[in-house]
Amino acid sequence: MKSYNITTLDDFIIRRQKDYPEAKGEFSRLLHHIGTAAKMVGSKIRKAGLADILGRAGNINVQGEDQQKLDVYADEVFTSALLSSGECCGVASEENQNIITFTHEFAVNGNYIVCMDPLDGSSNIDVNVSVGTIFSIYRRISGRGAEVSDDDFLQKGTEQVAAGYIIYGSSTMMVYTTGNGVNGFTLDPSLGEFCLSHPDLKLPQKGKLYSVNEGNYIKFPEGVKKYIKYCQERDESTNRPYTSRYIGSLVSDFHRNLLKGGIYMYPSSEIYPDGKLRLVYECNPMAFIAENAGGMASEGTKRILDIKPGSLHQKTPYFVGSTEMVSLIEEFIKNNP
Numbered sequence: 648m649k650s651y652n653i654t655t656l657d658d659f660i661i662r663r664q665k666d667y668p669e670a671k672g673e674f675s676r677l678l679h680h681i682g683t684a685a686k687m688v689g690s691k692i693r694k695a696g697l698a699d700i701l702g703r704a705g706n707i708n709v710q711g712e713d714q715q716k717l718d719v720y721a722d723e724v725f726t727s728a729l730l731s732s733g734e735c736c737g738v739a740s741e742e743n744q745n746i747i748t749f750t751h752e753f754a755v756n757g758n759y760i761v762c763m764d765p766l767d768g769s770s771n772i773d774v775n776v777s778v779g780t781i782f783s784i785y786r787r788i789s790g791r792g793a794e795v796s797d798d799d800f801l802q803k804g805t806e807q808v809a810a811g812y813i814i815y816g817s818s819t820m821m822v823y824t825t826g827n828g829v830n831g832f833t834l835d836p837s838l839g840e841f842c843l844s845h846p847d848l849k850l851p852q853k854g855k856l857y858s859v860n861e862g863n864y865i866k867f868p869e870g871v872k873k874y875i876k877y878c879q880e881r882d883e884s885t886n887r888p889y890t891s892r893y894i895g896s897l898v899s900d901f902h903r904n905l906l907k908g909g910i911y912m913y914p915s916s917e918i919y920p921d922g923k924l925r926l927v928y929e930c931n932p933m934a935f936i937a938e939n940a941g942g943m944a945s946e947g948t949k950r951i952l953d954i955k956p957g958s959l960h961q962k963t964p965y966f967v968g969s970t971e972m973v974s975l976i977e978e979f980i981k982n983n984p
């Protein structure tokens with residue numbers, strides 16, 4: 648008999664749960680609901696060019712940016728899924744100024760809070776380029792049953808219980824870690840299931856790709872400029888020049904570099920003194936994934952996961968990817984203050 652060895656996301660979650668005899672299945676339920684929301688959003692994105700969903704929703708989000716309709720949809724779908732899991736008692740989202748507290752009877756005792764960017768890179772939707780969802784899960788620090796507060800969401804990245812992203816690309820994939828390796832699941836549209844396709848992902852220690860918005864080059868700090876020049880110089884012994892690849896969609900740029908090896912950079916500049924990316928729901932989850940795959944994430948001089956967030960939408964300069972590349976840019980920054 649032929650064997651069809653398929654591991655679905657739910658199989659995988661249950662298998663992992665068995666490694667923790669004390670686990671009550673709460674966390675597994677939460678992840679399952681995130682998977683379901685991802686399928687709903689993925690399906691809507693597939694129809695984006697057909698349905699009347701393209702274009703702006705007419706609202707401005709807390710970052711002062713126009714919201715796309717799909718941002719709103721993704722935010723609602725993920726928030727509803729997290730609520731209905733019954734395991735999540737509050738959510739922080741790029742799309743909302745303040746945290747959302749779940750006071751419903753079945754959710755108030757949930758042990759987890761989730762920080763998310765429901766649709767990152769959404770300005771790419773209109774031009775049919777990949778976008779993604781980013782999520783980060785923490786155990787609440789407020790007592791069960793109490794209302795959550797900002798402190799629950801302003802924990803250091805080192806406290807993450809899990810982090811992941813969904814990439815809505817040529818296929819839909821979910822990649823996540825619970826601090827014990829990174830695994831990738833590809834959605835089989837005919838089955839409607841995420842299937843384990845990229846077990847135990849490892850970020851190559853060095854790579855050949857660098858990803859940065861070079862349009863901002865002249866406004867970058869000196870160390871970053873010198874590192875970019877280093878990437879472009881010819882030196883066969885170190886495999887240079889490197890290749891420049893930038894989609895402008897963090898999830899997609901990170902995903903490619905995770906698989907192939909490389910560095911993603913969003914430095915400070917005159918236009919964005921703290922960079923553009925948000926620590927709590929963009930940088931920390933990707934940093935947790937990077938580290939769990941053997942990579943590194945830095946704000947230039949220190950580890951991203953060690954930063955204590957002061958506010959929900961705080962920004963930070965960001966360098967993430969292959970350890971040798973991130974370490975080297977730290978050197979360039981240190982030597983060119």
Ligand code: AHM
Pocket residue numbers: 712741764766767768769770860895896897898900923
């Ligand atoms: P968003 O959360 O508003 O979509 O913005 C974040 C996105 C990232 O996905 C991407 O890496 C970055 O913004 C691109 O910014 P820029 O266009 O300045 O290069």
Ligand code: MG
Pocket residue numbers: 741764766767768929
């Ligand atoms: Mg974003």
